[in-house]
Amino acid sequence: MPMLQLPTPPRLREAEQALEQALRYDLVNTTLLRELSNEFVAVDKLEAAESLLRGSLLAGDSSLTRKTLQDVLVTHNSTSTGLEQYKKVVEGCSSMGDRATLLARCANLLSMLGRLEEAKEYLDTTSATRSDKEAFIGRQVQQYHHRVDGP
Numbered sequence: 001m002p003m004l005q006l007p008t009p010p011r012l013r014e015a016e017q018a019l020e021q022a023l024r025y026d027l028v029n030t031t032l033l034r035e036l037s038n039e040f041v042a043v044d045k046l047e048a049a050e051s052l053l054r055g056s057l058l059a060g061d062s063s064l065t066r067k068t069l070q071d072v073l074v075t076h077n078s079t080s081t082g083l084e085q086y087k088k089v090v091e092g093c094s095s096m097g098d099r100a101t102l103l104a105r106c107a108n109l110l111s112m113l114g115r116l117e118e119a120k121e122y123l124d125t126t127s128a129t130r131s132d133k134e135a136f137i138g139r140q141v142q143q144y145h146h147r148v149d150g151p
Contacts, residue, residue: 011042011043012039012043012045014039015036015040018036018039019052028059029059030056030057030062033052033055034056034062034064034065036052037049037050037052037056040052041075046072046075047076049072050069050073050076053068053072054069057069063088063092063093066086069082069085070082070083070085079109079112079113080113082109083106083110083113086106086109087106089102090102090106100126103122103123103126104122104126106119106122107120107122107123
């Protein structure tokens with residue numbers, strides 16, 4: 001009895017065709033590889049997405065690609081590998097708000113892995129980062145009022 005083959009969804013077919021062309025022409029465009037991975041994530045083909053993201057990172061390091069890879073790994077139940085990617089993103093993060101968010105995500109992943117002491121350290125760092133940000137904003141407001149209102 002022949003097996004019934006379900007039609008391939010159009011989005012998956014398009015992603016597979018784009019990937020085939022990229023491989024045929026040996027394209028190593030990091031942005032293209034990341035965007036192709038997003039299409040595979042959208043149709044729940046996480047292994048293909050992970051492979052594309054790792055290829056993109058080999059071609060050129062990118063915090064956005066690392067974050068996307070982390071999300072794919074966590075979704076794909078590879079929490080510890082995802083945590084390592086998040087840690088690398090935190091190291092290169094210059095935005096205080098983004099850094100606090102990433103630290104909180106690391107703390108969450110650490111707690112999922114049962115590494116509660118390390119998770120607490122990350123949460124403490126997150127609190128310190130938020131306090132630093134609030135103090136910085138407070139100083140800016142004071143300086144503004146000093147300029148506007150005078151001494």
